[in-house]
Amino acid sequence: MATRQDSTERLINMPSFNQLDAHGRLRHLISLEGLPADTIHQLLDRAQTYVRRIDERPAQSHALTGCTVANIFTEPSTRTRASFELAARRLGAEVLNLEIQLSSRMKGETILDTIHTLQAMSMDAFVIRDAQPGVCRFVAENVAPHVSVLSAGEAHLSHPTQGLLDALTIIQHKPQLGDLTLAVVGDIRHSRVARSAHHVFTALGIGELRIVAPDALMPESHEMPGAKRFDSIENGIRDADVIMMLRIQKERMEQADIPDGDQYFAQWGLTEQRLSLAQQDVIVLHPGPMNREIEIASSVADGKHSVIRQQVTNGVAVRMAVLESVITTRQLARGIA
Numbered sequence: 001m002a003t004r005q006d007s008t009e010r011l012i013n014m015p016s017f018n019q020l021d022a023h024g025r026l027r028h029l030i031s032l033e034g035l036p037a038d039t040i041h042q043l044l045d046r047a048q049t050y051v052r053r054i055d056e057r058p059a060q061s062h063a064l065t066g067c068t069v070a071n072i073f074t075e076p077s078t079r080t081r082a083s084f085e086l087a088a089r090r091l092g093a094e095v096l097n098l099e100i101q102l103s104s105r106m107k108g109e110t111i112l113d114t115i116h117t118l119q120a121m122s123m124d125a126f127v128i129r130d131a132q133p134g135v136c137r138f139v140a141e142n143v144a145p146h147v148s149v150l151s152a153g154e155a156h157l158s159h160p161t162q163g164l165l166d167a168l169t170i171i172q173h174k175p176q177l178g179d180l181t182l183a184v185v186g187d188i189r190h191s192r193v194a195r196s197a198h199h200v201f202t203a204l205g206i207g208e209l210r211i212v213a214p215d216a217l218m219p220e221s222h223e224m225p226g227a228k229r230f231d232s233i234e235n236g237i238r239d240a241d242v243i244m245m246l247r248i249q250k251e252r253m254e255q256a257d258i259p260d261g262d263q264y265f266a267q268w269g270l271t272e273q274r275l276s277l278a279q280q281d282v283i284v285l286h287p288g289p290m291n292r293e294i295e296i297a298s299s300v301a302d303g304k305h306s307v308i309r310q311q312v313t314n315g316v317a318v319r320m321a322v323l324e325s326v327i328t329t330r331q332l333a334r335g336i337a
Contacts, residue, residue, distance in 0.1 A: 017137050025329040028140045028149045029322055031158040032199035040203055044168050047314065047321035050090075051168075054313060058090055063324050065092035067124040072114075073152065074100045074130045079288055079312060080152050080161070084127050087319035093124070093327075115139055119147060124327050129153040148326040156190045162287055163196030165318040167204060169311050170242055173283050177206050183230075183237045183278075185212040186246030186268065186295055189219050193246060193287045198224045212236030214256040214268070233268050240278045244285040245270050245296045261294040270296045275305065283307045 016034060021027045026039055050059040069088040073081050081097070088095045096118070109117075115126065126143070128136050129152040140149035153159045174180055182201060188194045188211045201209055211218065212230040230236030237243050248264060258264045275282065284296075284305045292298045301308060 017140070019140075021329060026322075026325050027329060029160050029326065030136045030140060030149065030151050030154070032160045032163045032196050032203065033158070035199070035203060037203045037205075040164070040167070040200060043164060043318070043321050043325060044171065046325065047164070047168055047317040048172075050317035050320045051172075051314060054309075058086075059317070059320070060090050060092075061320075061324070062092045064088065064124075064327055067091075067093045067327055068096065068122060069093050069125045069127060069323065070096045070098060070118050070123050071127045071152070072098045072100060072129070075153070077129055077152065079315060080129065080159075083312075083315040084150075084152060084161075084319050084323075086316050087323055090316070091320055091324055093323070096123070111135065111139065112142055115143060119144055123147060125150060125323060127152050131155055133157055150322060150326065153192055156192050157195060158199075159192040159196045159287075160199075161315070161318055161322060162193050163200040164322070165311055165314045166193075166197055166244065166285060166287075167200045168314045168318060169285060169307050170283070172310070172314075173307060174241060177201070177204050179207050180241040181208040181210065181239065182206055182242040182244065183210040183212050183240040184244045184246065185233055185236060185270065187217045187248050187252045188213045188224075188246070189217045190249075190252060191246050193244075194219075195224070197244060198227060202226060210236050210240070214258070216256040217252060233270070233274060234277060237270075237274065238277045240282060242283055242285065243270065243275075243278060244287075245290075247287070247289065247291060248295050261291065265294050265297075269294060270300050272297060272299055272303070275300055285311055287311070 017030060019026060019028045019030060052059055071081060071084055085095050125148045126139060127150045128139060133155040136149055136151040136154050143149060151158060151160055184194050184197055209227045210230055211224060211227045212233055215231055218229060253264050282305055284300060286296060286308050290296055290301055292301060300306065
C-alpha cells in the first residue's frame, strides 16, 4: 500500500499542472503553488467586493444563474462545505451536495465514473475534498472543457481557498505584507493550511514567514523553502505581526511525545502571556475548528487581537470570487471562440 510520503513524492515528480486557460485566466484551482501573484490579487480584489459586515445582508449576484455546482466531500467539513454552498447559491447557481458515503463509489464505481455521470447532468464545477493526494488534479485532467475543478482541501498538501481567505483577512488589517512577520504555529507537518499559507504568502511577498512546531511536527527539510523554523513558541512568535494557530489532533500529540491536551497547551498553546511577546497590534488567526485551551486560550480566541470570525466571513466571499472567476472565464472563452 502506498504511504503518504510515497504519494507526496509521486506528486512532486509529476509534471506541473496548468490551472490557467490559454488566455491566462483561471480555469481550475487545485493549489496556490505556482499561481501568478496577479491572479491571486485579482481573486482577492474580487472577493473584497463581496465582503459584508455580519449585520448586513450578504452580497448577492446573478452571475452564475443557470449554472450548477457539485460539492463532493469525502471528509467531514462544516466551514468549507457550508461556505462553498452559500457562495454558489449567492451567485445564483444550483448546488448539488453529494454525500460520498452514500454514493455509487461505495458500490465499486470509480471516481471518474461518478464524475462523468454527474458531468452528463450538466455540471459546471466540481468542488472536491478528498484525503487522497492527487484526486483533484486527476479529476481536473479528465473533465470536459466546460467544467472546472476546485479543491476544498487535499490530503495534507493543499487548501487553496483557505490560503486565499487567510491572505484577505491579513491584508484587510495589515495591507503592507512586505513589512510583516507571520508565524504559523502547531502541527505544520500534517497541515494543508500551513502549506497553502506558504504558497500564497511566498507569492505575495510576505516580509518573513516563520513555521513554529515541535521537531516531530515540522515538515521535511525540503518543504516550505524560505520559511524560518522555530522549535519554541516563545521564540517563534516574538515580535510577530500575525500569528496563525493550527489545530492539533490527539494522535499528533503522541507523535510529538506530548501525552495530552493539557501538556500541549502548557508547551504550545497561545495564551495571553505568550501573546504579549508579539507586536502590540498583532492579529491572531485560526482555520478552525478550534480546540480551546489546547492550541489556543479562549481569552485569546475571543479577544481583541482575534480575527477568527472575520476569516469565516471572508471564506464565503473568497469562494464566491473563485467560483465566479472560473465559470465566467469559460463563458468568456466560449464567446471568444
